Amino acid sequence: MEADDLALVERARAGESEAFRTLVIRHQRRVYAVALGIVKDRDLAWDVAQEAFVRVHQHLGDFKGEASFSTWVLRIGAHLAIDAVRRERASSKEDIDDVMDADIERGSEGVLASALGNDPQKNLLRRELAEKMAEALAQLPEKHRTILVLREVEGLSYEELAERLGIHKGTVMSRLFHARKKMQAILRDYAGFSGAAGGEP
Amino acid sequence: MNDCARHAPLIGARPGELSDEEARRLAEHLAACEACQARLADEEALSGMLSQALLDEANHRDFATFADGVMQRIGGGERRAGLLTRLGLWSRHHRAAAAFSALAPALAAVALVVYLGRAAAPEPMLVEVSAEGRGTILLETSEGPVVLLGDLDQGS
Numbered sequence: 272m273e274a275d276d277l278a279l280v281e282r283a284r285a286g287e288s289e290a291f292r293t294l295v296i297r298h299q300r301r302v303y304a305v306a307l308g309i310v311k312d313r314d315l316a317w318d319v320a321q322e323a324f325v326r327v328h329q330h331l332g333d334f335k336g337e338a339s340f341s342t343w344v345l346r347i348g349a350h351l352a353i354d355a356v357r358r359e360r361a362s363s364k365e366d367i368d369d370v371m372d373a374d375i376e377r378g379s380e381g382v383l384a385s386a387l388g389n390d391p392q393k394n395l396l397r398r399e400l401a402e403k404m405a406e407a408l409a410q411l412p413e414k415h416r417t418i419l420v421l422r423e424v425e426g427l428s429y430e431e432l433a434e435r436l437g438i439h440k441g442t443v444m445s446r447l448f449h450a451r452k453k454m455q456a457i458l459r460d461y462a463g464f465s466g467a468a469g470g471e472p
Numbered sequence: 473m474n475d476c477a478r479h480a481p482l483i484g485a486r487p488g489e490l491s492d493e494e495a496r497r498l499a500e501h502l503a504a505c506e507a508c509q510a511r512l513a514d515e516e517a518l519s520g521m522l523s524q525a526l527l528d529e530a531n532h533r534d535f536a537t538f539a540d541g542v543m544q545r546i547g548g549g550e551r552r553a554g555l556l557t558r559l560g561l562w563s564r565h566h567r568a569a570a571a572f573s574a575l576a577p578a579l580a581a582v583a584l585v586v587y588l589g590r591a592a593a594p595e596p597m598l599v600e601v602s603a604e605g606r607g608t609i610l611l612e613t614s615e616g617p618v619v620l621l622g623d624l625d626q627g628s
Contacts, residue, residue, distance in 0.1 A: 288543060295539045303533070304526035313533070324542045381510025384517040397521075404525035423522040429489045444481040451484065454522075455514055 276340040284331050291331075295324050298341055301424075302348040308420035309352035311409045319355055323348035345425050349417075349435075356413045368438075368446045382459055400458055407457040415450035422447060475501055476508055483508060484515045 276297070282290035302323050307316035327334075327344050334343060383400075408416055418436065421427045427435065432443045479501040482494055490498065502508055 288546075291546075292539050292543055295542050296535075299535055299538050300527065300530040303535075303538075304523075304530040307529060308522075308526045317533075317538070321538065321542050321545060325545045328542075328546050380507050381513050384510065384513035401521050401525045401528065404522055405529050408522065408526075419522060420526070423520075424526055428486065441481075444485070447484065448481040451515065451518075455518070458518075 277336055280331060280334055280336075280340060283328070291328060294340065294344075298344050299324075301341070302344055305345055305348050305420055305424050306352040307405070308408055308424055309349065309413075309417050310355050311416070315355060316352070319351045320348055323351055326351070349421060349425055353417055356417075368442045368449065383455060383462070396462065400462060403458065403461045404454075407454055407461070410457055411450060411453055414446065415453060418443070418446050419450045419454065476505060479505075479508060480511055483512050 276294065279290045279294050283294065299320065303316055303320040306319040306323070307313060310316050310319060323344055326347050334340070338346075408419065411419070418432060421432055421435065429440050429443050432438075433440045436443070438446070479498055482490060482498045485494075485498075502512065
């Protein structure tokens with residue numbers, strides 16, 4: 272698959288526009304998904320994703336093939352999306368990353384796991400929650416959305432996250448903790464588990 | 473800070489992301505803490521769901537025009553860049569013509585002012601002088617008087 276991408280990149284570099292179009296079609300949904308996760312707005316995500324491919328095309332000559340084409344275009348898309356919401360980020364600096372005792376919730380941990388489980392009859396709840404997930408993500412502050420998307424969709428490691436976001440590895444872990452905690456709280460609300468301590472809804 | 477506040481952020485790390493010391497401490501804590509075992513279970517239960525949810529969102533959207541939009545943006549950029557590049561090269565090789573081109577708008581403006589000035593000028597004054605049945609017409613123009621000779625009776 273990646274060999275195909277590399278071959279298409281070579282053809283696009285040679286001026287074959289159809290080769291580049293094929294690359295766009297192949298990766299467009301994933302780039303859009305990353306952008307949407309970060310910027311929330313569908314039209315802005317569409318614009319960011321298109322711009323990501325335009326930037327990629329402008330720098331095709333710089334592509335060395337050390338990382339995959341997919342990684343490269345996703346990185347550019349995420350970077351543009353983060354830029355697009357920079358203002359929002361500045362307004363949410365009051366969200367601290369440290370994990371304090373008060374951040375450790377009691378009583379609700381494990382509720383989602385026991386509800387979702389591996390029981391095929393509970394797949395309906397899994398589907399329902401999956402449908403609500405993007406909505407739940409949109410309710411998080413920008414920095415929590417961003418780190419979750421980079422981690423879960425782009426698949427970055429702690430080290431890559433630290434480098435990309437310009438923060439320490441410890442901050443990466445604590446920020447991810449807060450992001451997941453907020454996401455899980457919203458999902459528990461959706462599923463009707465608010466305040467429940469491990470019981471069924 | 474209690475043990476959970478120290479160890480909960482380590483939950484969700486992938487293999488190799490924690491130092492040996494961190495991994496050992498987490499394993500020891502998990503073995504003794506049911507709450508953090510439950511947190512780990514939540515994390516595992518939701519694993520992959522966010523990525524799938526966002527891709528589902530993308531899959532629900534019609535992407536028929538997406539690639540065309542990208543190619544138009546690229547094409548527009550290339551056309552603009554190409555035109556600017558050609559103009560730059562042309563002006564370097566034709567400095568006199570380029571200088572004239574730069575002055576062209578100013579020259580056009582001057583020409584327009586002169587034209588409008590002339591158009592707004594008063595109608596030429598016609599003065600008729602008669603001599604022995606022949607009519608002489610003196611036409612006053614902005615370049616000076618023009619004398620036209622002719623037979624005033626002709627055609628009357």
